[in-house]
Amino acid sequence: MNETIPAATLEARNLVKDFKLRSGLKTSILHAVKDVSFTLESGKTIALVGESGSGKSTIARMLMKLETPTSGSILLDGVETPNSGRAIANYRSEVQMIFQDPFASLNPFHTIIHHLERPLRLHHPHLSKSQVRDRAHELLERVRLSPADNYADRRPHELSGGQRQRVAIARALAPGARFIVADEPVSMLDVSIRLGVLNLLADLQREDNLGVLYITHDLATARHFSDEIMVLYRGDVVERGPADEVILNPQHEYTKTLLNAAPEPENLGKLRDEVRRELAGL
């Protein structure tokens, strides 16, 4: 769509996020993210994997300026970005997000078209009303919700999970962003449609030369859909590298544990035998 200069980058530099926790009488500090840096380039995908609570979403929220980093900065094309104020609007037309739960990220009160028209209007104020509507329809078609008319005036609860997530993707595309943060975009979806959504995302990424931060705990899809994998463990990046490298040749202990825990049909019967052996050994 828009020709971006090749060197477009979104850089996180030394991001740190601490949460103050209050439990009863004591307050304690939770270091949710400890000094994370990475650079996302347009056209590339970085997967961020890690167990629950490792800080993945927190990083995403900081990138989206929904959370203010305790320290560190976020640079767009090498330029530091503001944390508040009007300038954020510009930033947001460049960086968008897809949320984990398509059931929660669409307002049940509004129609599908409303969800798409709003960002279009906000980020392309010069467009006329009919142009906005055309663009919205176009977006629906692009996420393979066609014919668009069929979907435009429905409300979120009239769509299936997969369809909703497509709407969410369309919404993220609406401002014409160059970077997309996808926070576990398919974990709430049915197994049989997950791949469809991921593939769609991949297609769109290629078409628009988007930079994608793909957050997941599913190592298999992380491997297949990204160029690079970062393994997050308690707020720290413990391992990073090209996708295949990390999966096939893990270095860090934690990465290995993670890989071992992932279900692997190839191992059928193995666990049973292992357990039997163990019991017999006792």
Next chain:
Amino acid sequence: MSDNQSNASNAGSESNATNEPSTSNVILKEPPTTVAPSTVALATQRKPRRGVRALLPSFSAKLAVGTALVSSIVLFAVIAPMFTQNPRNSKNPPLEGPSAEHWLGTTKLGYDVLAQLAHGAQGSLKVGLITGGIAIVLSLVFGVLAGYLGGWREDTLALVTNIMLVIPGLPLVMVIAAFAPVRSLELVSIVLGITAWAGAAYVLRLQTRSLRTRDYVSASRVAGERSWRIILVEIMPNLLPLLASQFLFAIIFAILGEAGLSYLGLGPTDSITWGTVLNDAQSGQALGQGAWWWFVPPGVLIALLGCGLALINFAIDEIINPKLRNAPAAARSVRKATKAGRGVTGAEGSAPASATASHSTGADA
């Protein structure tokens, strides 16, 4: 207070929230669930309804009776005064029982009771609406705005809310009303209004706080929406059932409150309301003189209106919390099906087990 507790949904913040004071009515209402719907809940959602209709309570007997009651009283207030006498016409014979000419008899001064009730209906409804309006506006500010803003601003607004919650309403109203030399209907409504909002604000604030962290609110912030728009367009619509319910509650509160104040001689001095009719009847010793037609009807009307509003409220409760509607309906339909002989596990069993249809006994198997 725990108001600015982080939004992480750890057990601490939930229970802290319940720690805060609240009036019984408020707290009794099951806080609407904000958890992502389970597959079952989703599966059981009825056919989608479009537009505003989606927000209306689905048809139920409660709703039907409630709206019927309320609308007939509203109609009575609107239409009846056109046909009744001047409510201050003392030409009639005093203290006469119901007759063809005076359907509900006359008062001590010869006023036609029906005419008084008709004009009183206008007055009472006016009190209800003004009070409800004020209460809802205040609870929006102290509830929705506070919940959305968070931080110290929420703390401050919440403190005011909490203070208003614990300051007892009726005595405060009495004190204020006693200090006002002339009490217009509007003044009484305003005074009732400023004591009626805190409970609603409290619930709205908790609800808004949970909505604020909802993904779709984050999503619209990511889309670049301004705060006021997020409040108005993204958050408020989802609060509508709650707001409607609170509004109705405020009306009930106002009408009952006004009647109570009037009984204590602190009601509006310039208008006819059901409360002032009751007060007249009481000070005219209607009961002592056996003039039930003067004393009973205003009370009955108040009770009916309150009952109608409450019924509508319960219908709204059922949208806010679909479990309330689904579980009983489900039990009923299964009982019907079992009666029709379609189940293999037999009819419902003895009393205690009947709570869930699955406790069926198989007695006839």
Next chain:
Amino acid sequence: AGGNGGEGSSDRALRVWAGSQTPIEANFNPFAPTVLHGALGPVLEPLFFFNKTADSEPVGLIGESYEYNEDGTVITVKIKEGLKWSDGKPLTADDVVFSFTYEANNPTGNGLVSAEATDDTTIVLTYATAQFTTEFQRMGSSYILPKHVWSEITDFATYTNESPVGSGPYVVDKVTKESYTLVANENFRGAADLGVKKVQYIAVDNNQTAQDLLAAGKLDWAGMFIPNPESVTGNGKISWINTPQDPTVLYTCSNAALGCVGEQTDVAVRQALNVAIDRATIKEKAFVGMTGEISPTFALVPRDQKWIADDANEVSPQEADVSGAGAILEAAGYTKDAEGFYGKEGVAIELSLISVDGWTDYNDAAKLIQEQAAEAGIKVNASTVQWQEFSDARQTGQYELIMGGVIGTSVADPFQIYRDWFGGEIVQSTSPVGTEIPAGRWNFSRYSNPTVDAAVQAATSTNDEAEKQALYGTIQTEIVRDLPYIPLVVNATQTFMNTKDFTGWPTEDDLYAFPPSWGAIAAGYILTQLAPAK
């Protein structure tokens, strides 16, 4: 003492409601505003008892006789012999002198020059001015106090006198939050004849409850308003009597010269209103027929019949005279506008009429007057206000019309009303708008008429009946014409008494005392006349 469980019904306590509300706080200090009714009459007495319902001679209580000198400045009082206080100490002239000079009785303000006991039973009171018009105040309402108790009391305003020593027929037995009980005083001069040995005063918070108690036969004596007396007399025990006493009027702020504003300052408007009012309807509807007909002279008929100079002034018109009202207004230059209201120069008369919220009969009457005035083409807007505003309004004169009461006189003589309510600035009964009325005076209408003032002043220093009649005639002519207070009715005073279990009550035929239970002194006197029915 106390328990009455075992006693027969003829010995049971007489149960009285005198208007007390819960909680009762023991206070038998006659100077305290919150003094209990039982103190005034049953426990403490003045010298003489004056029957305000009839033109009759005062009855001696402590006093035997009294006598004025020629110019009214010296009163010589003889008291009965061998009297005793309830604690057994003798009651002598010394106690009377002490009482009259006691600070709380305001001797300086009264103009008392000296009080002397010439012997054990004779007292000579000397005043700076004539006291003919204060006969009741001095002889009939100054309580005689035991010197041996009260000489030690300096802070009479806060003293509660919880176990009072008195000369009256009863002494205090027990005070609780809900009731207090009086029992016979063994040292009372007429102790042997006292029929009722025990009286229980209860506290009830509303009329309805008292009415229910009467109906249930649980209450023996109450002075209260019950619109349908049959409901309580049905049980065969209770009888009732109505003794209208206090005039009900419309206060008008009548005196533009003293700063009153509004059309009611025009005498024509007041006169028109006076005839536009349908008193019969007001009596019937607002006061359920219980009130008496009022005389525009404010003399209470038939008690004060002899003081009415002109028979035409015996009663105010009872029916409305719409055309008469119109004629008066037209003669004064008013014209009717399109809506049928009179006005001058295109501005319709519009008067606001306030009454105190919760004074139902007054509120009702105001509503009726609004209607009746409208029929005569005078726009009156009735509204109710809190008591405070009513009080401020009448004290400062910032009002147009008020539904209000005039306090009836305690003796068969309307003089007090003439002086306190109609007297002008010269006799210190009123003051300009914005300033409060002098203490103890009540001229809220700011009426100030030199003719009236002169007659009032002349009347204070004469005890000659014919002379007084002439002076009153002059006053009456003025006030009947000027109508600073538009008379409406004489307010009802209903009294309910158990005539089955107790005898000796005042009746229509023998109104020996003002009957309501709340009446000071009179109630105490009535108690001495009662006896359980055999």
Next chain:
Amino acid sequence: MKFYARRIGFYAVTLWATISLNFLLPRLMPGDPADIMIAKLQRAGGEISETTIRNIKTLLGSDDRSLWEQYLAYWGRMFQGDLGISVTRYPTPVADLIGEALPWTLILVGTATIISFVLGVILGAWAGWKRGTWVDHIIPATTVLQSIPYFWLALILVSVFAVGLGWFPIFGGYDVFEFSDGPEFSWAFIADATRHAILPAITIVISSVGGWLFGMRNMMVSTLAEDYITTAEAKGLRPRRILTTYAARNAAIPSIAGFSITLGFVVAGSIVMEQVFTYPGVGKLMFQAVGASDYALMQGVFLVITLAVLAANFFMDLIYGFIDPRARQNV
């Protein structure tokens, strides 16, 4: 400690706000107490002599210190527990009046509130358990009870059952004729006082039980749809056990929280009722104070009511952990 500090801070601020409000309100009013007293006497029908008027004025002379000085003095008195002196019951201290009225209110309204709560919760639990049966049709009817004006119901009850049928006493907290010496500690007295409390208590229960019932029923219906109920059923537990320990125990938590607040309002809750029954409680004092513009008494009662509410809240803060273990970590 932070949690407590914040709570205590909240109570302090609320208390300060109420007391200051209390101070300010009457001062925004025109008029002075002496006038009120004179008028009161006049209305009562007594003759008011110049002497009495003069006495009242000396008594209740107006305060001409600056507002600020008055405010400080006011706080000084507050700290000594001095609530001033009642004008209508002169010269009884307000604190005494309240002290005497409080037990009546606490016992009557407290008991009635507890009965109403217990009844409502039990019936509500039962109705929730029986959801989807005929019971559902009865529940909405309870809303009528809730919407009936309190005093109206009370007056009708008195007129029918006390005056008409004579089943109950007409007024008061005990039989003043039988016990003319005032309250005493005897069975006869307690029985009599109980008899007097029945009708007022019924009024309170009737008009408030519906709220509890409905709230509990709804919570019960929601709770019964929880997974842990299914688990309990799968565990083969007896229905009674499921009803009590699993369903009702959880469903009652919000009601109990609400109840503590209601308990706080016990003191204030019955102003109208006490008026109708001439019941010697705090509510009636409040009404009399308002009716007679007895500001000191009004302030005193208002303060006591607020204190009661705060105390109930505080109590709730303390015990909440026992009701809901999830809250314990905060206490």
Next chain:
Amino acid sequence: MTAEPVLTARNVSIEYEVDPPVKAVRNVSLTLNRGEILGLAGESGCGKTTLAYGLNRLLKAPALMTSGEITFHDRSGADIDIIGLEAEQLRAFRWDKISMVFQGAMNSLNPVISVKDQIFDIFDTHRPGMSKREKKERAEELLQLVGVDPNRLTSFPHELSGGMRQRMMIAMALSLDPQVMIMDEPTTALDVVVQRGIIREIMRLREKLGFAVIFITHDLPMLIEISDRIAVMLQGQIVEQGTAAEIYHTPQHEYTKRLLSSFPSLRGERGDFVRTGSQVSQEQVR
């Protein structure tokens, strides 16, 4: 392991009595053998949970079993007709013979009473003779069995982590030494590492105690890894049944194949999936 059935269901149909009625389970027949793990797979909403509840007659309104026979073959050799049980018998039967572990342990535990009380409840109801000490010993033993510190017995549910709660549920499910355990997505809400730990625990206990498991999940790769046999459900029907190896290597039904292809292999070829899925993304979304 011999293929001796412990639970047989024949022609089970379950409907939701809503408008219009939902036929959630249609004519399902299923056999569970003693001591085996039977995986039940299928996408969301295909009726897995409904079937599982039906097997234990736990259906809640508006669900209604419209046909079917379910027989439990007790260890003692007696056959129990579950459908025909009276209320009291059914109550006694539950948990004793068939226990269940539900999805989301937080919600399966009563939040206001301690874990100990919840375990004791089971003993009080089903083993009324047990003394307090016995109960305590047994409860501690159970906790040890599932790898939780017995000190945590007195904890309240909210004081435990998700994994611990799930283990508590399993301990409870084991408390009466049941012959069948139905597990409905017992690990979906947990993260992979914890999930693996729990599954291992279940496998171990199964070996030790010999109960049969019906394991419900939509995570087919996991099922293949752990199950003896697998049944694949689609829209209320079982479309394919077989051993794990059969299902994995030679899926017969179209749907099974599609389900298998939805999971990219972790270590296998990158192949098809790498951002080329246009045709896949066109796939009709339900």
